[in-house]
Amino acid sequence: MKTTGQLFILSAPSGAGKTTILKKVMQKIVKLEFSVSHTTREPRKGEKNGVDYHFVPVEEFKGMIDEGLFLEWAEVHGNFYGTSRPAVLEQLKKGIDIILDIDVQGAAIITEDASLDSVSIFVAPPSLAELERRLRGRGTDSEETIRIRLGNAGKEMAAAEKYDYLVINDELDEAAETLRAVLIAERSRSHRLPSGEAIDLEVGR
Numbered sequence: 001m002k003t004t005g006q007l008f009i010l011s012a013p014s015g016a017g018k019t020t021i022l023k024k025v026m027q028k029i030v031k032l033e034f035s036v037s038h039t040t041r042e043p044r045k046g047e048k049n050g051v052d053y054h055f056v057p058v059e060e061f062k063g064m065i066d067e068g069l070f071l072e073w074a075e076v077h078g079n080f081y082g083t084s085r086p087a088v089l090e091q092l093k094k095g096i097d098i099i100l101d102i103d104v105q106g107a108a109i110i111t112e113d114a115s116l117d118s119v120s121i122f123v124a125p126p127s128l129a130e131l132e133r134r135l136r137g138r139g140t141d142s143e144e145t146i147r148i149r150l151g152n153a154g155k156e157m158a159a160a161e162k163y164d165y166l167v168i169n170d171e172l173d174e175a176a177e178t179l180r181a182v183l184i185a186e187r188s189r190s191h192r193l194p195s196g197e198a199i200d201l202e203v204g205r
């Protein structure tokens with residue numbers, strides 16, 4: 001029987017729609033919290049410090065690495081990103097499920113740690129051409145940033161088969177519903193539910 005919250009990992013190539021899907025699903029699922037990462041990248045228009053990310057200078061980020069404050073961290077598309085160890089472990093201990101929006105390198109680190117018992121989900125675009133359309137259509141990134149992100153997409157897609165689940169984000173509502181179904185199904189796995197002792201096996205005899 002599991003006594004702590006469940007850790008979920010969500011990864012995708014940049015522009016696949018992971019943030020959009022997650023926002024939809026988070027509105028519909030209770031007792032699930034999003035882990036706000038630290039990053040050294042500049043905030044996009046509309047992003048809020050402490051909500052989308054904790055935006056920190058490179059020196060501060062490096063200091064946090066030295067202090068062991070990250071459960072995992074990685075350099076992604078030229079910036080640093082990391083998951084707060086104390087924040088995540090504290091919430092899990094309270095029995096709250098946590099979802100990490102992290103890249104394939106960070107996902108490999110979390111998955112390797114068997115004690116975390118994480119469940120991983122990869123969100124893929126229907127095609128690379130559509131991925132490019134979405135990255136450009138988002139209108140938040142410079143041409144150079146778009147090129148770097150598209151350049152990394154192939155390598156990221158190759159990691160998809162290592163994940164427990166694959167969600168293709170073609171039609172948005174359908175993809176969000178699939179992700180929601182995965183989260184609910186995983187929560188219902190018998191080893192994550194309260195002990196079977198509560199079930200009266202004599203009923204019906």
Ligand code: ADP
Binds near residue numbers: 018021138139171173
């Ligand atoms: P990510 O978080 O994976 O980098 P976003 O959630 O920011 O991606 O989505 C990238 C762009 O694609 C956004 O402009 C978003 O509105 C759009 N988008 C997301 N899902 C779909 C979809 N299923 N169909 C069309 N556009 C989508």
Ligand code: 5GP
Binds near residue numbers: 041
């Ligand atoms: P973006 O700059 O588009 O918000 O994110 C770029 C990439 O960094 C995405 O793949 C996202 O999942 C990843 N990312 C965000 N936070 C973290 C984190 O804490 N750790 C790791 N390893 N990757 C992260």
